[in-house]
Amino acid sequence: MEIKTEQYYPTYKFNSEKRDVVLIEFEESLKIANSQTKVYGQLTNILLAFVTILLSILLNQNFNPELSINIFRENSILFSIIIFLFGSFILRYFVDLQKQITINARKAVTLRAMLGLDYGHINLTIPNWRVEGATNPFVIKFFNGWFRFQSVPFWVLTIGVNAIWWISTINQLSFNIQFSENITFVFYQWYGYLIISITYLFVFRTNLNDTHETNFINIVRWFARLINFKLVENFEYIIYRAKLDVIEMSRLKVNYENLKSILVEIEDKTFYSNCGVSFKSLIRATISQIKPLRKKFKLIESGGSTITMQLARSLFINTKQNNFLRKVFEILLAFWINKKFTKEELLNLYVVSVRYDLNVIGLSKAIKHFYTEKIKEKSLSKEESFVLVERLSNVTSSYRVERIDYLLEKLKVEIEKDKVFNIYNSLIDKGKIKK
Numbered sequence: 322m323e324i325k326t327e328q329y330y331p332t333y334k335f336n337s338e339k340r341d342v343v344l345i346e347f348e349e350s351l352k353i354a355n356s357q358t359k360v361y362g363q364l365t366n367i368l369l370a371f372v373t374i375l376l377s378i379l380l381n382q383n384f385n386p387e388l389s390i391n392i393f394r395e396n397s398i399l400f401s402i403i404i405f406l407f408g409s410f411i412l413r414y415f416v417d418l419q420k421q422i423t424i425n426a427r428k429a430v431t432l433r434a435m436l437g438l439d440y441g442h443i444n445l446t447i448p449n450w451r452v453e454g455a456t457n458p459f460v461i462k463f464f465n466g467w468f469r470f471q472s473v474p475f476w477v478l479t480i481g482v483n484a485i486w487w488i489s490t491i492n493q494l495s496f497n498i499q500f501s502e503n504i505t506f507v508f509y510q511w512y513g514y515l516i517i518s519i520t521y522l523f524v525f526r527t528n529l530n531d532t533h534e535t536n537f538i539n540i541v542r543w544f545a546r547l548i549n550f551k552l553v554e555n556f557e558y559i560i561y562r563a564k565l566d567v568i569e570m571s572r573l574k575v576n577y578e579n580l581k582s583i584l585v586e587i588e589d590k591t592f593y594s595n596c597g598v599s600f601k602s603l604i605r606a607t608i609s610q611i612k613p614l615r616k617k618f619k620l621i622e623s624g625g626s627t628i629t630m631q632l633a634r635s636l637f638i639n640t641k642q643n644n645f646l647r648k649v650f651e652i653l654l655a656f657w658i659n660k661k662f663t664k665e666e667l668l669n670l671y672v673v674s675v676r677y678d679l680n681v682i683g684l685s686k687a688i689k690h691f692y693t694e695k696i697k698e699k700s701l702s703k704e705e706s707f708v709l710v711e712r713l714s715n716v717t718s719s720y721r722v723e724r725i726d727y728l729l730e731k732l733k734v735e736i737e738k739d740k741v742f743n744i745y746n747s748l749i750d751k752g753k754i755k756k
Contacts, residue, residue: 364418365473368411372481398496401489405517408478409524415474416528420463427458434458459558464529475525479518486513531557538657541650550646551639559636566673566683576700577684581668583706586732588713589628592668597629597659598652629655631713632671677712678754687712691753704740707732708748720745720756 429452449455465471490510498506527536533556545552553559570577585592591599603625626634626648633654638647658667677687687709688696701709711728725745729738748754 362470364415365470365477368474369477372477398489401486401513404482404485405520408482408517409520412474412478412521412524413528416525419471419529423461423463426452426455426461430455430458430461457558459555459561463531464526472525475521479521482517482521483514486510486517533557533560533661535657535660538654541653541657545650548646550650551642552650553637553639556637560670563636563670563674566685567669570669570673570684573685573696574698575684575688575696576698577672577706579703580672580684580701580706580709583703583732583734584628584668584672584710584713586734587710587728588631592628593664595627595629595659597627597655597657599625599627602627626651627655628671629659629667631675632667633658635675636670675713677709678718684709691748702740703734703736704744707736707741708744712754718754720749720754 434456449457449460452461455461467475487510490513494510496508498508523536526539530536530539538556542552589595589599589602591602605625630651634647634651637654638650662670672684674683676682677684678690681687681690685696688699688701691708691712692705693699707728711725725741729736729741745754749756
């Protein structure tokens with residue numbers, strides 16, 4: 322239990338003597354999550370009933386027309402604006418309630434893992450994507466989809482307020498709004514439908530974004546699903562795991578500053594100034610794919626991906642897909658993560674996430690594979706760091722002297738060439754790379 326706890330929650334030390342306290346906290350979080358879910362359902366039913374009754378009254382021609390329909394239509398614009406703003410307020414309330422439910426559910430799943438309760442092996446009877454049987458808190462999402470129960474308030478309010486706008490403007494399909502003697506704006510009825518729908522969609526979806534979610538990345542993921550391009554399912558969990566690896570490197574006191582500086586020097590010299598994408602590098606990479614031009618400009622064949630693009634590919638894009646589409650999504654995802662993380666965070670996430678050789682993923686495995694099993698307090702030299710960076714783009718475990726010489730010439734950092742080749746010869750002798 323403690324080993325699993327440390328694996329998933331390394332920043333928290335579980336004290337078995339306080340198990341009863343954790344158990345009480347777990348029970349309380351479950352009660353809160355369940356009670357909030359019931360409240361959410363009840364309020365949704367009340368909202369649905371309220372909108373239904375209101376629309377019935379407005380459409381009922383026999384219901385005191387002088388005090389209802391006539392007054393309503395005489396002040397239709399003002400009434401519609403009030404209803405629209407009130408609907409926005411109600412929708413935001415439902416969003417906040419949904420977030421509280423999700424946070425409490427995640428808390429329950431986290432505490433369950435700390436207590437050593439795991440329903441993973443019987444998830445056919447207790448679904449592991451629901452709070453009752455989940456072992457991973459990130460499967461409990463803030464936003465579950467447009468056609469799930471949690472989205473009912475959005476649909477009720479959007480349809481209901483649009484219906485009220487239709488009733489209030491049924492005899493007037495356009496309005497002239499006078500700004501000055503010479504400026505008049507024509508506001509058509511369908512503008513109202515558009516404003517109501519887009520505003521409610523924005524309020525509902527944006528406020529249900531997870532920690533690293535943005536509207537931009539939601540659109541990118543929707544587009545990927547539309548064209549059947551495969552991205553990883555749970556972005557938040559992937560980022561969480563990568564951050565844990567960074568924490569683990571810090572805990573083990575591994576010094577990889579040389580690696581980061583050489584990485585930037587070789588892979589992406591504009592890393593600290595670019596927006597996650599270097600179009601100059603992409604153009605150079607395109608030229609390098611053409612053999613005559615590659616020889617003419619003395620280039621090596623490359624993909625033109627920046628460090629940020631490589632990180633996006635490593636974390637979020639499934640392999641063996643169309644190369645062109647993969648590059649497009651690398652670019653889109655790079656724009657996103659460049660906004661969400663600092664440059665230093667991106668570098669740390671990169672070195673613990675990328676592939677250094679076949680089946681060697683992350684810095685910890687790379688050090689153990691190439692250098693030593695005793696990783697704690699390991700300080701990578703410049704020469705060791707260079708070899709690891711050179712291995713990044715080498716997926717065949719091969720040894721190419723011309724490539725190594727080319728990369729060494731690019732470096733401004735002083736590196737002892739003899740030591741570099743001694744490392745390669747040692748790795749060849751150990752069978753780590755092929756000559």
